[in-house]
Amino acid sequence: MNPELLKFDEQAYVHKLNANELGYRNGEPGGAGRHFYVSKSCVGYFPPLSEVVLNDHVLLDLIPPHTDEVVLTKYVYHNSNTATDNPGENRDEYRIYLNSRNDPGRDYFKPDDIVVIVKLYEGEDFLYKVLHIKPTSDEYKKVENLL
Numbered sequence: 001m002n003p004e005l006l007k008f009d010e011q012a013y014v015h016k017l018n019a020n021e022l023g024y025r026n027g028e029p030g031g032a033g034r035h036f037y038v039s040k041s042c043v044g045y046f047p048p049l050s051e052v053v054l055n056d057h058v059l060l061d062l063i064p065p066h067t068d069e070v071v072l073t074k075y076v077y078h079n080s081n082t083a084t085d086n087p088g089e090n091r092d093e094y095r096i097y098l099n100s101r102n103d104p105g106r107d108y109f110k111p112d113d114i115v116v117i118v119k120l121y122e123g124e125d126f127l128y129k130v131l132h133i134k135p136t137s138d139e140y141k142k143v144e145n146l147l
Helices: 039-044 140-146
Strands: 007-016 035-038 056-062 071-078 093-097 116-120 126-131
Touching: 007 035, 007 039, 007 140, 035 126, 116 140
Parallel strands: 056 126
Antiparallel strands: 007 116, 035 093, 056 071, 071 093, 116 126
């Protein structure tokens, strides 16, 4: 993509990270995989996923905050609640999974950090840029108030 031709979407996905989604268990990191939850009210900002295909997913072209390189990143709808007939299955959540290229060392993002995901367009093509706002930054309170 040519940076001079990129256009920003007028909207963005803003999300405050919590310990559970970053793999913390009993206050300790590393107990589970790391991801960003995507609120159901905001799933329209991302590519559509099927309600009937179990765990439907796509790869997002995502640029993490620490590089200008595009990282293929899995976006999944865990939908056993709607895609199966098993009464014990009840998952119904959207996740963007972190990998070693967008979450170096499995500790780049911390609980209470805020991520802002902005869609960038070049013609019909698009990708997502992640901005990372730490609680110690000057703009944190301003962005937190948007939530």
